[in-house]
Amino acid sequence: MRFGIRQFELTLMHRMRDLNAAKVEDALTEMGVSRAQLRAAHTQWTRMAHSPRGPKGLAGMRRVLGPPSYEGVRPAGSLICEVARWRLPSWPELEFEVLAGPGGEVWNQWFVRPGDGEGVVLGFEELVPWRCVVADVGASFAGAVQGEGGAPQHWVAEFVHEGRKYRARFVYGLYQRLDKNLENL
Structure with missing residues (x-):
């Protein structure tokens, strides 16, 4: 197959x-x-x-997903990495982004907003699973702190809303769920 x-x-x-x-x-x-x-x-x-x-890295992604809808470069410290993005049918409003190092090895892969990949400002009630990305939480909640989650491809963004602490959880940068009323973030 x-x-x-x-x-x-x-x-x-x-x-x-x-x-x-x-x-x-x-x-x-x-x-x-x-x-x-x-x-x-x-x-x-x-x-x-x-x-x-x-094929490995970016070449393997191209083999599976075909030509990307976007290709470019982005600085990462003193290095330049390749950026490739694909639209996937299950998440039509987002793009799956792969950042690759100089040798084509994948450094990061996750969902982003199309275009510049910057997040959009959302209201708290607009945090809907599979419709938001990490950058959205960063753009929407001042002081949000991002970090790695507890498993491969997991990510978290911790923030305060109306005096309560929350932890948004992501997989491949795609919002999955919200942990509410946390005491010690």
Whole structure:
């Protein structure tokens, strides 16, 4: 079976199940996909990623996703990294961005807003799973602090709203859920 965009989306959803299993189940139902197919896509992706023969890094992403909708460069300290973005059918308002180092190795991959990738200002009630990205929380809540989450491809943004502390949780930069009323952030 050829690994393409649909299987890649399932691979992303496999990791998203860590934080938002109900949303993933809804998406699988809409797509007409079983949990077994989700696991099979993840297994195939893992096999491809660790195969000594297949293309790696940005070349591997292009092989799976086709030509990016955007390509450019971005400084990262004293280095210049390649930027490539793809639109994925399950998240039509966002783009999946890959930052690659000088040798094509992937440094980061996550969802961003199209265009310059800057976040949009949202109201608290507009924090809706699978519709917001890390940059949105940073743009929307002054003093938001971003950091790595507890698993690969997890990210957090901690902020205060109306005197209460919150932790927004993301997978591949895509908002999954909000932990509320935290005492010690």
